[in-house]
Amino acid sequence: MYLDVLDMKRFYEQRLGMVVRTLVGQRIQAQWPDLRGKRLLSLGFTTPYLRPYLRQAERIVAAMPAQQGVMAWPPEGPNRTTLVDDCNLPLPDACIDRALLVHTLDLSNDPMAVLREVWRVLAPGGRLLTVVPNRRSLWSQFETTPFGYGRPFSRGQLSAFLRQTRFVPTAAEGALYVPPFRSRLLTRSASGWERIGHRLWPAFAGVLVVEAEKQIYQAIPKEPEKAAARLLRPVFISDGPPRGTAGTSRHKM
Template sequence: MARHLIRRRLRAFWPDLHGLEVLGMGYATPYLRQFHEAARLFAFMPLTQGVMRWPGEGRNSVALVDETELPLTNFSVDRVLLVHCLENSDYLRDMLNEVWRVLKGEGRLIIVVPNRRGLWARFERTPFGYGHPYSQMQLSRLLREHSFTPLRSTQALFIPPTHSRALLRTAPAWERIGRRVSSHFAGVNIVEVSKQVYAVRPLRAAERRRLTWSLPQVVRPTPASRRY
């Protein structure tokens, strides 16, 4: 039920990923399959977390990686989804810097983290009962510090963590009422951000000439060095 409720919020943010490259990090594989229209779906799991094959059929699309050195070129993916990743990372800042590096300029990142005020972060029997939970303000501040711009946010898992089948059947009603009454006590915070790419003023012709003539003579190739 938790997966179902979170999937609905993710799909509302990304209704159509046709032709895009989508990367999931952490334990994001249960949420990737719904984006079947994407050109490519693949997942990375950090070394400290371990790895599980995904999907169950066909070619494997998941790899165990060093979260501080992702095996991708710069600006290579359109979408990144982090689930059970941010709150458990031992190298948080390096990991976010790597995500920024591999994300395309117009790319988007979604992060799903346990809510500091929610019940799900208080019970270790839940999947969100481990690691460092975040409030919306803490999460927004962290992402801005790493050159991401928050675009929109939502919450999920307003239902208390329970195994009661009768209560689980009422989960959709809990979600509707919770979003209307108070978002502070949801189980998870979900935020979508864009990549900050600051504009650089191009040099005018006169400035380029001054820069060229100011270079040290030693860096200019001589006729003899050109042969080598």
């Protein structure tokens, strides 16, 4: 279940939340360094990660699930946020180039339905980037951050979810190797933890950052020869009169 939007906002205003914003934001920007001319949909609580794209993307729709609540963003300029049903987005088919999901699949009551809906609004060749808590990490075990609530994923589980909803995973990285505690010493050394963690224990990242693509394949009929044979099955018609009528005639008096 989604956390309240005010709780999310408070977390990202704290020291640990600022560390999360920086380290996860670096992984997002590494995957998507340039969104010039792209239409970007974000779903969940994503505003801490959107500012680099404000001047790049052709359009940004920051959709916030109704169970979470909504707040205006950015504080300057036109509002980019909107309240939505995460399983029934108010968008036409194939209208989005990129979709960013943070605090979404792990907190949604029906993550498969969310992915199917995101697939619907993405254009062919469009890309999804999702951030979820890693099942192996301390971040999924402690409720000191939003990543400690909801459903954690292993890399294999997330890949299976994506494939079942017709996405093709294309890239995966980890972030947040610093322990999820509010210690000033830990937060100050978070960048060092990140460098060492990437090299020494990549499987224990706090979150998984996974990209997937919407690919459209032409359907191939199964066993077309057999299907044709059934359609063209011969029907034999006798040359003689119908059975039971030969040699008989009826006359009305």
